[in-house]
Amino acid sequence: MSQTLGLAIRFAFIFLFFLVAGCTKHHQVFLNPSLPIHDSKFGNNIPVSVYVEDSRRNNTIAKWKKGLRKFSISSQHDLKDIFSTKIQQGLKKLNFTPKIHRRNPDHSLIVQILDIRSKYSERVPGMDVRVRAKLKATCTNGDETYSNTYSSKNNRRNITPATFPNENLLNATLSKILGRMLTDQALLNCLAN
Numbered sequence: 001m002s003q004t005l006g007l008a009i010r011f012a013f014i015f016l017f018f019l020v021a022g023c024t025k026h027h028q029v030f031l032n033p034s035l036p037i038h039d040s041k042f043g044n045n046i047p048v049s050v051y052v053e054d055s056r057r058n059n060t061i062a063k064w065k066k067g068l069r070k071f072s073i074s075s076q077h078d079l080k081d082i083f084s085t086k087i088q089q090g091l092k093k094l095n096f097t098p099k100i101h102r103r104n105p106d107h108s109l110i111v112q113i114l115d116i117r118s119k120y121s122e123r124v125p126g127m128d129v130r131v132r133a134k135l136k137a138t139c140t141n142g143d144e145t146y147s148n149t150y151s152s153k154n155n156r157r158n159i160t161p162a163t164f165p166n167e168n169l170l171n172a173t174l175s176k177i178l179g180r181m182l183t184d185q186a187l188l189n190c191l192a193n
Contacts, residue, residue, distance in 0.1 A: 028076045029061070029167045033174035035090045037182050043096030048191055049108040050091065051101035052084040061170065062118040073165045079113055083135075083178075087111060090182040096191060105140075107191055111181075112136040114149070118170060126158040129166050131173040137181050139190035146190040152177040 062073040075082070087109070088098040101108070114134040121128040131154045138147040154173045156166070181187065 025071055027071060027073045027165045029073060029165055029170060031075050031077070031079070031082055031167075031171060031174060033082075033086060033171050033178055035086060035093065035182070036175055036179035037090055037093055039093050039095075041095045042188060043091065043094045043192060045095060045097050046107055046192060047097045047099050047105075048091055049101050049105035050084060050087055050098045050111075051108070052080045052087065052111045052113070054078075054080050054113045056113060056115065061116055062120065062165070064120055066122070073118060079116070083111060083113060086178055087182075090178060091191075094182065094188065106142065108140045109187075109191060110138045110140075112138075116170075116174070118166065120164075123158055126160055127164070129156045129159060129169060130154075131166070131169050133173050133177050135177055135181060137184075137187055139187055141190050141193055144190055144193065146186055148181075148184060148187060150177050150180045150184070152180065 059074045059079070060072055061075065062071075064071055091098040091109075099105070101110075112135065114136055116133045117131070119130045121130075132151065133153075134149060134151040136147065136149045138145065152173050154169055154176070156169055159166070
């Protein structure tokens with residue numbers, strides 16, 4: 001009986017060690033949002049200088065510490081590069097000619113990444129996840145300037161921990177915010193005039 005108890009204690013200790021060690025780590029997600037916009041001739045091949053800046057304090061998307069369990073989540077790649085590529089692809093779909101940011105352009109688009117955050121709440125046997133993102137876009141066209149802030153939120157309740165860190169939900173939120181920005185008629189008019 002004592003051998004069985006000793007074996008059970010060792011098994012419980014090993015299980016607890018792997019549980020704690022498995023949840024005490026840094027996770028990286030692959031962010032690749034889609035562009036939920038249609039092809040258009042709206043831009044008439046007007047060159048647009050594009051510049052993306054990350055105004056967040058750091059690259060962390062989520063951080064959680066509860067008892068012994070702790071984790072953090074960040075993007076595998078620089079978000080400035082990801083958003084710059086996606087915005088240039090979106091402008092091409094709208095028939096603009098995006099250019100890397102240059103001095104004193106006739107048409108420019110500056111995009112600031114203000115916030116991308118994911119929050120987790122334990123709900124045994126699952127968890128709740130909230131994702132939010134916020135961007136600010138500023139168009140300058142000669143003397144005309146237009147600026148707007150775009151935000152997006154997604155929530156999922158009682159999801160299985162197997163989907164952690166919920167890369168699909170993060171990408172869906174970023175896709176939604178890019179779609180809002182690239183369909184803002186006032187922003188597009190500023191770029192096209």
